[in-house]
Amino acid sequence: MALSGRDLNFMFDLAQQAHFCRLAPRAIAPVAGGWGRMGATRCDLALIDAATFRAALKAAHARANGPLAKRAPVAKKVPVAKKAPVAKKAPAAKKARTARTPHATR
Secondary structure (H helix, E strand, C coil): CCCCCCEEEEECCHHHHHHHHHHCCCCEEECCCHHHHCCEEEEECCCCCHHHHHHHHHHHHHHHHCCCCCCCCCCCCCCCCCCCCCCCCCCCCCCCCCCCCCCCCC
């Protein structure tokens, strides 16, 4: 609940969030940003009727106290065969340097 006491946030799954936002569009809306995309929902207490508030509170409470959702199984990593070591190449032969004079004359 906000310090002013005018609004509070519920945490719904996305289907519940859509349902309550349709039920009371002026009073209930997703929280802005990433939290809203995950189900966080703002409720304006001055604009919501008691029956809708009670239903939303029960739904959020049931979600919070229900069993945790199971994660999708993670695929096991298949070991990758190690590559055979690559033979190192012999260093390239160095070119012989020609003698240069420090200041060539023209």
